[in-house]
Amino acid sequence: MFRIRGASVAYCNRNHLTGEVDPPNMEQANGQETAPPNKTVVADGYKYWAFISYSHQDETWARWLHESLETYKVPRRLIGRPSFYGPVPERVFPVFRDREELPGSFDLGGTLQAALRQSRILIVICSPRSAVSRWVNEEIKEFKAWGREDRVLCLIVEGEPNATDKPELGLLECFPPALRFRVGADGKLTDEHTEPIAADARKDKDGRENAKLKVLAGILGVGFDELRQREVVRQRKRRLKIGTGVFGLMLALAFVYLAMADKGWSIPGGERVRTIIDRHNASVLRPVPQMEEIRRAAVPLRRQVFDSLTHARTPDGWIKASLKPNEKLYLETWSHSQALCGMFRMPEASNAELHALLPNLETPFKPNVPVEAGALKFGWISHQDDTDTVAEPALWTTAALAAALARPGLLNDTERRRLLAHLAYTQEVLKLYRPLDDGGWNMFPRQTEAGDANPYTTTLALLALLELKRANVPWEGSAERRDELLRKTAQWLLNHYDTTKDVPGWSGGTSADETFDGLTLEIYALLLRAQAEANVTIPPAMLAQMPKHIAACVTRDFSFPTSSGEFVATCLDQTDRAHAGKESVGFLWLPWAIDAAQGWLTWAEQHNAPPEERTRVRRALGHMVLQMGNDAVKRASTDWTFISAETLYGLSEIKPL
Numbered sequence: 001m002f003r004i005r006g007a008s009v010a011y012c013n014r015n016h017l018t019g020e021v022d023p024p025n026m027e028q029a030n031g032q033e034t035a036p037p038n039k040t041v042v043a044d045g046y047k048y049w050a051f052i053s054y055s056h057q058d059e060t061w062a063r064w065l066h067e068s069l070e071t072y073k074v075p076r077r078l079i080g081r082p083s084f085y086g087p088v089p090e091r092v093f094p095v096f097r098d099r100e101e102l103p104g105s106f107d108l109g110g111t112l113q114a115a116l117r118q119s120r121i122l123i124v125i126c127s128p129r130s131a132v133s134r135w136v137n138e139e140i141k142e143f144k145a146w147g148r149e150d151r152v153l154c155l156i157v158e159g160e161p162n163a164t165d166k167p168e169l170g171l172l173e174c175f176p177p178a179l180r181f182r183v184g185a186d187g188k189l190t191d192e193h194t195e196p197i198a199a200d201a202r203k204d205k206d207g208r209e210n211a212k213l214k215v216l217a218g219i220l221g222v223g224f225d226e227l228r229q230r231e232v233v234r235q236r237k238r239r240l241k242i243g244t245g246v247f248g249l250m251l252a253l254a255f256v257y258l259a260m261a262d263k264g265w266s267i268p269g270g271e272r273v274r275t276i277i278d279r280h281n282a283s284v285l286r287p288v289p290q291m292e293e294i295r296r297a298a299v300p301l302r303r304q305v306f307d308s309l310t311h312a313r314t315p316d317g318w319i320k321a322s323l324k325p326n327e328k329l330y331l332e333t334w335s336h337s338q339a340l341c342g343m344f345r346m347p348e349a350s351n352a353e354l355h356a357l358l359p360n361l362e363t364p365f366k367p368n369v370p371v372e373a374g375a376l377k378f379g380w381i382s383h384q385d386d387t388d389t390v391a392e393p394a395l396w397t398t399a400a401l402a403a404a405l406a407r408p409g410l411l412n413d414t415e416r417r418r419l420l421a422h423l424a425y426t427q428e429v430l431k432l433y434r435p436l437d438d439g440g441w442n443m444f445p446r447q448t449e450a451g452d453a454n455p456y457t458t459t460l461a462l463l464a465l466l467e468l469k470r471a472n473v474p475w476e477g478s479a480e481r482r483d484e485l486l487r488k489t490a491q492w493l494l495n496h497y498d499t500t501k502d503v504p505g506w507s508g509g510t511s512a513d514e515t516f517d518g519l520t521l522e523i524y525a526l527l528l529r530a531q532a533e534a535n536v537t538i539p540p541a542m543l544a545q546m547p548k549h550i551a552a553c554v555t556r557d558f559s560f561p562t563s564s565g566e567f568v569a570t571c572l573d574q575t576d577r578a579h580a581g582k583e584s585v586g587f588l589w590l591p592w593a594i595d596a597a598q599g600w601l602t603w604a605e606q607h608n609a610p611p612e613e614r615t616r617v618r619r620a621l622g623h624m625v626l627q628m629g630n631d632a633v634k635r636a637s638t639d640w641t642f643i644s645a646e647t648l649y650g651l652s653e654i655k656p657l
Helices: 056-071 110-117 134-145 207-220 224-263 270-279 291-310 333-345 351-355 358-365 392-405 413-433 455-470 479-495 517-534 540-555 590-607 611-627 629-636 641-652
Strands: 048-053 095-097 119-126 152-156 181-183 189-193 197-200 371-373 376-381 563-572 578-587
Touching: 048 056, 048 110, 048 134, 056 095, 056 119, 056 207, 110 119, 110 134, 119 134, 119 207, 134 152, 134 181, 152 207, 197 207, 207 224, 224 270, 270 611, 291 333, 291 611, 291 629, 291 641, 333 358, 333 376, 333 392, 333 641, 358 392, 358 413, 376 392, 376 413, 392 413, 392 455, 455 479, 455 517, 479 517, 517 540, 517 563, 517 578, 517 590, 540 590, 540 611, 590 611, 590 641, 611 629, 629 641
Parallel strands: 048 095, 048 119, 119 152, 152 197
Antiparallel strands: 181 189, 371 376, 563 578
């Protein structure tokens, strides 16, 4: 391939008022050099390959022709071939073009005449304007007078050749007189008609491109067909190049579109694209870790939480309610039993480590710790410095005892009987919080509205019952009664699933306008366990919603708000005082999203769930464990104990390696 060099032109100015000719600068035009350092040398001693003669009103055509000639790359196989004008050049360069039509003096200026004389070919742009142009006609006459009539080429752009010979047609002539007649040696027109060589650029004739090639063929002294065939090849290559470029651009745009869709941007069709990508687990920008990687990462996270809770034990058998540095000593059964439940469920904990925790299981049952009034057992105060009892400490204590009883080889017979006795006590306490046998559980004892069950308390009841079933421990001496309570409790939660909210789930208390995100994820996790371990049936609509809710956690970070609710109910306390019991609960989302994700993936493998849903849930689980896990554990180790307890509970649901 030959390098395209910059086009150039030498301009000649005529003063419109005086008719004087300003000498052209043949080295510069329009402020640029007219020829590159390695310019093509014109054969036969001519300085210019061609001189373009045209009317000023045809400036557009003149500029196009000038640029087309000087930038044309001669086919490689023709370069150097002998022709009528000598060897075929690499380029048709330079070409002379007047800047504007020259009015005034009748004679051509010396400089312009010199340029015309130094041009091997005269190209006339033929139109009705040039046909009446004095200077176009003079340039033709001058050129012909030198005996170069055979070197005059015409480019018809408008009008009709020799129209003056047929005035009855009413057509406009495009040939100046000097083209239509021969010129004598004295420079005067004769009466002898000529047939000039013409390329017709009109649309219904040769057309612009073919006309250009005909002019080039005349300049180079080669056949038009040779240039035409070469141009066909060039156009084919150009189309191929353009097609390749367009294809490459479309491919790049498609890649950008796919990348934007894969990244999760809101674009038309993006969700459909992401579904296809996830169906084949082909995402690049949203990586999906393998379960082995997630399980491996969960091990040190569980260990860190376990150790931080171990260090929170006090000499008198409590686990502090707060892990915050420099926090005053704060003790309560609620978070104490939560922590123990999580610790006894940790897969990697050794029996030696867990056996050291058995004294901590005894602490809630020390004298004066549980609240009793006559024959009624109310359980435990909700928080230090409070006077009201609630069901939650009893439920978490039940779950902790069951988790300890479920550990193989941990307990001897005496220890086992003692824990079972404590378990019988907690079950006696919980009778006050389950006045009706409809599956719902109350937060406060002896509520005035006995049927005003609490969704959070009922959720913890399901958790405790699942731990009892896993430990194969009965309820009030009966495994059948335990399983019946479990099914009724799960059914109560299923019946109170609210699909009318923007995000389906569970609500309650004074915040019934929207569902509790963390509580909903916790219930999802526990219902999936109940389905797997107790044959509870989850409705298809809820099963379809679960992966959507869990997968959405992939975009969350620690700035995502923790939902909370305030629950109020009129009740009778241990002093028979009627008052409004009140409790505020914060619902963590991260531990239960981890638990729910693991539970749903286990179900999905067994029931051949859509692969894109499994991919999305596993991606969310990986995000929560791999990306958020370390920070979550660090934050939990310097915060309230219940955060570490629930974090350990959720992480412990991930199967060990």
